[in-house]
Amino acid sequence: MSTIALAAPAALPSVPARTSGYLVLAPSCLLLIIFFALPMGTMIGMSFTNAETLAPTLFHYQRFFSDGLSLSGLYRTAVMSLLVAFCVTVLGYPIAYYLAGSRSRWRALVFALALAPELAGVVLRTYGWLIILEDRGFINDALINLGIIASPLPLSKNLFAVVVGLTHVVLPFGILSLTTSIQGIDPNLERAAQMLGASRLSVVRHIILPLSIPGIVSSLLISFTMAASAYATPALLGGAGFKVLATMIYEQVLFYIDWRFAAVMAIALLSMMLTVSFLGIRYETRRSLRRSNREGGAA
Amino acid sequence: MNAKPYLSVGLMLALGGAVPASAFAETLIVNSYGGPYEAIIEERIIKPFEEKYGVDVVYDAVGSASQDYAKIKATKGQPGFDVAVMTASQSLQGCKDRLLEKLDAGAVPNLQKLEPTLAAVAGPCGAVHEVQYMALLYRTDKLAVAPTSWSSLFDPQLDGKIILPTFQNVMAVFLLEIMSVVRGGDMIDNIEPGFAAMAELARQSIGFEQSSAILESYIKDGTVWAMPFWNGRAQLLVDQGVPVDYVRPEEGTIPLIATLNVPIGAQNKQAAMAFIEFFLEKSSQEAWVTGYQVGSARTDIDIPVDIRKRQITTKADLDGLKLPDLSRIADKLGEWGERWERDVVSQAN
């Protein structure tokens, strides 16, 4: 996640404020330590120990890399998350473009519709998709009744269903992120180009799109992250045939009761997400560096 | 800065964090299953218990037997419930891990009324309150002849007309084991034929599902024509008028021995023991057998003949079943789970 640029108001004289500042941060820090840092540390520590003897061991990590199932789980998670990121950004862009530029009274309605799924909660949406996509569900039922197909299309319990479901779940966040970015583009640029005779298509291609790349990258990152860590949607829509790392972790904890192996999987998932985030942020910073260099040199 | 928000926050925290169910009023938290199980147990066991003992029962319908045990283990025996409905596997495991209370005839006299062999399967930490078996359920309107063997699941006419449980559903392991026997192997050491059979079955199947409710919905609407299912729920379907019936195939089947267990850190142990004692009463067992359509480990109950015929209620019935060494299976679960993912699930569609 990119950090926000914190422009501070003019410095206020405040020596005692330093201590009061830390005091004020204390409860948050305490909470984060007890309910985040320490548990994560415990989990990481546990992944290196043997379940019975508590002796240090790399056994669980070896198992992760050699059992064939864990790595394919990781791969599956990555592929799915990439697809979701792509779909969310592509589907969200038109809506974001509209929301960023529109002044009409329909804007509020479109905005509400775009965000509404988020309020509905994951189970409702996933359940809805299940009803639509399953073998005896809405789509297959209609197609069979119309005589277009003889046996149901496999639209559920696979990668397709999970991508559809997660795209739906993550879309509001992608739209928000893209809208904010497109809103930041100076409308004068668009107006100037149009005055100079550029077609709509050119304006979008040469001005809007390039300037909204930070928003696109941000949307891709957010979508990837949310998809990779999702549990309920892949569990319900992926079924036994499509297991992602999150569902495998759940099984290890609640069925096999092998918490150390679950910890290794969790660390693997976290590492993948951090890597992708890191690459994305590096791309962002490099890009803004390049642009400021260009601008600075253009003087 | 305005202090009012802080005061109200503090007050709400205090109220919110107040001790929920008071420790001295009689409450008992029972963890069990949802669906039809819940409705029947409420009516036939819990309400009478509440009336007789004046205890307030909180019913917790979360989690399968293995999930319950995972919770017990994670919380070192203080999962928050006082009685759990699990199976013989968890009873043995829990005794070994010292996370379940040992049940003796002093606290639960009715334990002595249970058939010794059946009771022994669960060990000293579990009270056997119900016995079911894995039956072969089929649609009477789709199959002209009733199937007699587990191998009928391989029939070409059933291609795409069966459904299998996921590995997290204990029926999957049962199926694996009985298929192994059918194909000439055994239930633990020579399980190869079992996996080969399951891979074949996966190709026949329309998929895998976890919950019994979803599994039964497939045969209810006719998408599936035959599947393995617990005899209790199978009988409930028959009673509901669904055109199905179930058989105990000739190669035999494996029983599911359900138990009542008390975690070692339970808050209301006395009430828990009273509950178990009550559930094992002659009248309660009779009510339970006729209500949920299952068998009992008590040897002296009176039930209608037609129910007795299809249930496990005597030692003779038990002899006709195959009982694997549950503690050895627990150790194999991880390895079998991985094989299942690799060799069986991959064969579906």
Add this chain to the structure above:
Amino acid sequence: MNRVLTFLFWLAIVLVLTFITLPLLVVVAASFSPTSAVTFVPWEWTVDWYGDLLADRWLQPFLLSVKIATLVAIISGALGVLAAYAIVYERVPGSDALMAGLLSPLSVPQIVKGVAIVLFLSIIGLQGFLGTPALIAAHVVLALPFVTRMAATSLANFDGNLDRAAQSLGASKRQRLQHIVLPMIKPGVLSGVTLAFIISFNNIPLSVFLVRPGDTTLPIAVINYLEYSLDPVMAAVNVASMAFILTVIFLFEKIGGFSAQLHGGSK
């Protein structure tokens, strides 16, 4: 060419909006269906399932979810404002690192955080903390980055001149905070608090391992119910739940102006 493009653009919008609303409509239809199969023939619809909603099994988790979400919203709101205050307004040394630290939980999948908390609590012997207390704490940790960021953005956008003017007119720090700073960041903070409420109320992956019997939240009660039955009751629960959240947002909008924040802030 332009007209083709415009048509395609509007088509895209309509299609995407249809994609978004489709499952919601389906579930609403399912909640009125007399059987577990979903029917779209309105004259077969029944409202029976909504009657079941007042049963304990749904009411208890609902009330618990509301209680937890409210506490989480208040606590994370308070802590978030305090944190933003310290980091943006006071600029205590190490602000950037502190901000990064506060945001770091976002990179960890919720299910991982949940597992870690259960393991940690049982290792230090505090299993009794599972249930409501652990849920509140974990949800606050989850929501805090969002609230802090929104409060911080508000603070960063806040016009320092007003503050300085008040200072030069002799207002004390306390007065400035109370009468100038807090009111100006109100929209941002309220948006954050609303978001925290929604995040907590709808949460599943983090809460899955932290609930205790008798202490279950509504979304998890729904998921558990799915394990055993396919009644349309679940659809009715979902629809009612969504209606509730919409009401909450509407109320917050009235109080604080959520949309003001999203339409471009105080500028």
